Amino acid sequence: MENMLQSLNVENRAxxxxxxxxxxxxxxxxKNSVYFWFDLQVYHQLFYQETLHPFKLCKQARFLYATYIAPSASMDIGLQQIIKKQIYHRIEPPFEDLxxxxxxYILILLLVPWMKMVELDKCTYGKVELVEETRQLDSVYFRKLQALHQESVSKKDEVRQTPTNKNKLFSYHRGYSLNDLVRNRMELxxxxxxxxxxxxxxDLMCWIDIEHFRRMLHKDKDRREEKSKDIKKKYLNKKYFFGPSSPATREQQEQIMKLGGGWGQILHERLSSPVLLEIQKYVQMRLEKKWLPLFMAKEQFGPRKKMKPQIKDVAEDILLQRSEKKTAAWKHVDNKWVSSSREIITFRKALLNPITAFQFQRFVSLKGDLLGNGVLFWQEVQKYKDLCHSHCDDATIQNKITAIINCFINSxxxxxxxxDIPLDQxxxxxxxxxxxxxxxxxxAQMTIFALLFKFWPKFCEFRSNLADEEKILAALERKMEKKMRNWDSRYHRYQGQP
Structure with a gap:
């Protein structure tokens, strides 16, 4: 399949x-299928131009549908009726995954003529007479080396065949804390x-602001100083932390006051790291003990967290795991990376599969703080596209756009x-x-997709080494805990710094 795709990408030069x-x-x-593939590349390239032309997109999409897919198409490619209906309902407005x-379907169909062509080529080349000549060093030393090599190989085989009685039992408890909630941007x-x-x-804003302060680089003293003042002004007053609605008790407030050197020093000096950590600890305790259980008990939240994966999602996830791990080459067109390979389609399917997407989100979260949000953003944009195809009223669509912007772009x-998108976007x-x-x-979605796609082969390799979903999630959770411990240890090293 990959060889055929590479051949199709350079077909015009061959x-x-x-x-x-x-x-x-x-x-x-x-014949119709190969023609369709080339016309489809023209459609794909329209999305990667500097300026998007919706009229050209609609025109090309309708041309493809009318020529190859419609019931009375002049160059019919034999598509199933159910797929024809899906495309018909999604053709306005047309998106890149239409x-x-x-x-x-056509790539699988074209695989048959491709294999036939390859076989014919092999037969043609097979008519050329080949003379095989084998040369081998034969000496006493070579035979000794060969005997030693065979002996070492046989010993390795014995070690591999030795039965092991160690049964590794692993229990994985998945609770739900504020840190788990922060990882999911939509839930947050x-x-x-x-x-x-x-x-x-x-409470939440205070916790996030302190967390943001903790993650600032220590060499960036001006920003840290400004953030520290902002935290003091917003939260360390009698309206919040030192008032009746404080997350800390009166005794805990006095302890923090002593830790900070008294009220005057807290007001006029920069807050020390231990003081901030204590404040954040009490805020987090109230969030997790009081508000988080109430939130999880809500009807809108409960079914979503308790929902078990459907059989079709599990089946599709297994098929995705069995798919090829090779990444097809991206085609460079007008300074943009474009690909129509099967791997891109597979990756799109993976992001739409709730099981695979959740595992992939946890995986990329280890690589960067905002990459996990990228997965959620891509999924929400897909839901927005489905909303556009449902032809609902404009107010509903605008509400969805506002929700996505408020969550990911102007939070x-x-x-x-x-x-992870450029600020100008x-x-x-x-x-x-x-x-x-x-x-x-x-x-923005194309930028995120290209960024996430770089991690897809690594994720496939990681997942192929583990047997089931529980082991995958457990391994990812251990990696995340290790990352957080390393981050905390690095942070505590600088506690004494001004």
Whole structure:
């Protein structure tokens, strides 16, 4: 399959050799399929141009549908009726993944003529006479080395065949804490709204601001100084932490006062790390003991957390694990990376599968703080696309756009930009959200997709070494805990620094 894809990508430079083979075969299905593939690449390239032209996209999408897919298509490719209906309902507005199912279908279909062409080539080359000549060093020393090598190999085989009676029992407890909630950007936003409804959002904002301060580089003294003043001004006053609605008891407040050197020093001096850690600890305790259980008991939250994966999701996840681990080469067109390989389609399917996507999100979270948010952002944009295809009222679509922007692009929770996209892309979305129409998140989603795709082969390799979902999640959880411990240890080294 990968060889065929590479051949199709350079077909125009190879004299359309495979295309000519399909044309001369007399099989209309093969010929129409290879024509469709080339026309589909034109459609894909429209998404990677500097300026997006919705009219051209619609025109090319309708051309592909009318020529190859519609019931009365002049160059029918034999697509199933159910797929035809899906494309028909999603053709307005057209997105880059509109013809993914069709592309997957024709690639499998074209594999037959490709194999036949390869076999014919082999037969042709087989007519050339080959003379085989074997040369081998034969001496006393060579025979001794060969005997030693065989002896070492046999010993290794014996070691491998030795039975082991060690049964490794591993129990994995998955609780739900504030740290778990912070990793899921959508759930965190829901939790923030929940706290606002109960006039308790100050706790969460305080915890996040202190966490943000802790993660600042110590060499960035000006920013740390400014953030410290901001924390003191917002939270260390009689309206919040030292008041009746404080998350700390009166005795705990006095302990923090002593730790900080008294009220005057807390007001005028920069806060020390131990003081901030103590404040954050009490805030977190109230969030986890009081508000988090109430939030999890909500009807909107409970079913989502307790929902078991469906059989079809499990089956699809298994199929994804069995798929090839090789990453197809990306094609470089007009300074943009474009790919129509099967691996891209597989990766899209993986992000839409709840089991695979959850595992992948935990995996990439280890590589970068915002990468996990990238997975959630991509999924939410897909839901937004489905909303566009449902032809619902404009108010509902605008509400969805606002929710995505508030969660990931212009967040009230620091940092403002919660995903790895350039700042100019984020500003463009916020400022021109109505001008961009249904393609408001196009550039951002493509940027995130390309970034996440780099980690897909590593994730496949990691997952192939583990047997089931529980082991995968347990291994990821251990890695995350190790990362947090390392981060905390590095932070505590600088506690004594001003």
């Amino acid at each position: 004299g359309y050799f495979f295309t000519n083979f399909c044309e001369k075969s007399g099989n209309k299905l093969w 013809f993914d199912l069709v592309e997957e 936003e829901q939790f923030r709204l929940f706290l606002e409804e109960h006039f308790a959002s100050m 009230t929770i620091p940092p403002m930009l919660q995903i 984020a500003l463009k979305i916020v400022e021109h959200r109505r001008d961009l129409g249904p393609y408001v998140f196009r550039e």
